[in-house]
Amino acid sequence: MSLDYFEKIQESVSFLKNKIDHLPEIAIVLGTGLGNFADNIKVEHRLPYDRIPHFPPATVKGHAGELIFGKLNGKNVVAQSGRYHYYEGYDMKEVTFPIRVFKFLGVQRLIIASATGGIHKDYEAGDITIVNDHINLHYDNPLLGINDERLGPRFPDMTDAYDPDLIQLCHTIAKEKNIVLHNSIYGGLPGPNLETKAEYNYLHIIGATVVGMSTVPEIIVARHMELSSCVLTAVTNKCFPISAIRKVTHQEVIDVAQKVEQKISTIVSELIRRI
Numbered sequence: 001m002s003l004d005y006f007e008k009i010q011e012s013v014s015f016l017k018n019k020i021d022h023l024p025e026i027a028i029v030l031g032t033g034l035g036n037f038a039d040n041i042k043v044e045h046r047l048p049y050d051r052i053p054h055f056p057p058a059t060v061k062g063h064a065g066e067l068i069f070g071k072l073n074g075k076n077v078v079a080q081s082g083r084y085h086y087y088e089g090y091d092m093k094e095v096t097f098p099i100r101v102f103k104f105l106g107v108q109r110l111i112i113a114s115a116t117g118g119i120h121k122d123y124e125a126g127d128i129t130i131v132n133d134h135i136n137l138h139y140d141n142p143l144l145g146i147n148d149e150r151l152g153p154r155f156p157d158m159t160d161a162y163d164p165d166l167i168q169l170c171h172t173i174a175k176e177k178n179i180v181l182h183n184s185i186y187g188g189l190p191g192p193n194l195e196t197k198a199e200y201n202y203l204h205i206i207g208a209t210v211v212g213m214s215t216v217p218e219i220i221v222a223r224h225m226e227l228s229s230c231v232l233t234a235v236t237n238k239c240f241p242i243s244a245i246r247k248v249t250h251q252e253v254i255d256v257a258q259k260v261e262q263k264i265s266t267i268v269s270e271l272i273r274r275i
């Protein structure tokens with residue numbers, strides 16, 4: 001008999017529990033260009049996706065595709081290095097499978113870093129933001145289908161999907177470290193193309209201040225399981241006003257994301273120390 005989604009999660013969790021010494025309390029999802037954050041972790045175990053039951057195989061070049069378990073600033077953490085993007089052809093339940101596994105490993109806090117386009121007149125390439133809310137423009141949803149109550153409720157509330165206490169704490173840390181941190185509303189689109197000028201303008205009109213191709217599915221699932229979440233984004237390209245838009249390549253997105261990595265790393269390390 002084929003396993004249902006819940007059983008697959010439990011098999012992954014049992015496998016990982018047998019491999020690791022300490023259950024993680026914090027999960028960190030390392031987005032595009034932010035992969036070096038793993039260097040800060042005192043690594044205890046590295047588990048490539050292809051060794052973990054039911055983890056979809058990684059496809060993107062330059063993404064390691066592994067879970068890294070270890071200690072960071074006194075906390076037991078797991079870092080997801082190499083993310084599943086919807087635009088690669090994974091379905092929403094595959095994209096969010098690791099988040100389900102983290103919850104059942106005992107994780108209480110989820111920290112995500114990712115690259116975004118800035119759709120606010122004051123956001124420049126190289127700035128960083130903390131997400132306060134999102135608009136799901138995927139026209140797909142990881143919770144579609146029969147709801148499994150063991151995972152969460154049929155109609156999860158999305159108020160405070162981005163934990164206000166963690167947002168506040170990030171602002172406090174950013175001030176102390178002299179890092180400019182904008183609040184943002186994340187417009188989530190599937191990609192993989194960047195947006196047309198008309199689409200950036202539309203995103204601005206509906207109230208998004210950054211745009212990206214990830215994060216929203218993970219946050220919906222985190223909220224479904226009442227996992228407290230915090231998302232920091234690197235603004236890799238300026239998309240507003242429309243006259244400021246320049247052609248961008250994926251390489252430029254990665255280059256800028258790497259330049260701002262220090263700022264996000266500083267905030268995330270300190271956040272982990274204090275929570």
Ligand code: HPA
Pocket residue numbers: 115116117118191194195211212213236237239253
């Ligand atoms: N659009 C969507 N996703 C992105 C962008 C963008 O302009 N920049 C970085 N990720």
